[in-house]
Amino acid sequence: MTIETRSLSDSEIRSVAARLDRPLVLVGMMGVGKSTIGRKLAQLLDLPFRDADDEIEKAAQLSVAEIFERFGEAHFRDGERRVIARLLEGGPSVIATGGGAFVQPDTRALIHEKGIAVWLDSDVATLVERVGRRDTRPLLRGGDPKEIVARLKAEREAAYSEAPIKVMSDAGPHGEAVKRILQAISTWL
Numbered sequence: 001m002t003i004e005t006r007s008l009s010d011s012e013i014r015s016v017a018a019r020l021d022r023p024l025v026l027v028g029m030m031g032v033g034k035s036t037i038g039r040k041l042a043q044l045l046d047l048p049f050r051d052a053d054d055e056i057e058k059a060a061q062l063s064v065a066e067i068f069e070r071f072g073e074a075h076f077r078d079g080e081r082r083v084i085a086r087l088l089e090g091g092p093s094v095i096a097t098g099g100g101a102f103v104q105p106d107t108r109a110l111i112h113e114k115g116i117a118v119w120l121d122s123d124v125a126t127l128v129e130r131v132g133r134r135d136t137r138p139l140l141r142g143g144d145p146k147e148i149v150a151r152l153k154a155e156r157e158a159a160y161s162e163a164p165i166k167v168m169s170d171a172g173p174h175g176e177a178v179k180r181i182l183q184a185i186s187t188w189l
């Protein structure tokens with residue numbers, strides 16, 4: 001049974017925004033909805049939204065897939081860490097990170113130090129359904145997406161679980177996850 005999440009009132013949302021002194025950093029698997037949810041969350045909190053993958057692409061003038069192809073994953077992770085370090089210096093905001101960012105120890109340490117990590121989680125079936133909508137993810141090329149997503153999720157869960165806030169983003173509308181995040185942060189702050 002899905003329990004309807006209570007919506008925070010406008011003044012409660014304003015109070016959350018006023019208490020935030022650091023970026024909120026969305027972490028979790030590809031396909032969980034970090035970018036869509038992050039954009040909505042930022043809009044409600046009246047904060048800037050930054051998508052780390054978009055910023056990496058802008059800085060490199062290449063797509064994420066092209067960076068993986070030409071220079072390899074280690075090079076991508078290095079750029080990802082530097083871009084996230086820069087975004088974390090920008091004051092309160094909402095930052096969506098790529099699925100592997102919080103798994104990298106240095107990047108995770110930076111996020112712990114300068115931001116508030118929010119782990120968005122979904123079951124494997126929902127993730128697979130969502131990643132199937134786009135063919136832009138290099139880690140899913142050349143294999144069975146269900147097998148890859150299940151393996152990465154299992155490998156990464158220990159890192160993700162270090163986030164102080166965890167919210168489920170299941171098959172329902174993303175607005176529900178946004179409400180859950182607001183409620184969780186309001187309690188946590």
Ligand code: S3P
Nearest residue numbers: 029030031053098099100137138
């Ligand atoms: C990755 C996830 C992608 C992107 C890159 C690597 C990963 O971001 O950063 O393809 O390691 O899980 P999304 O989580 O936005 O798909």
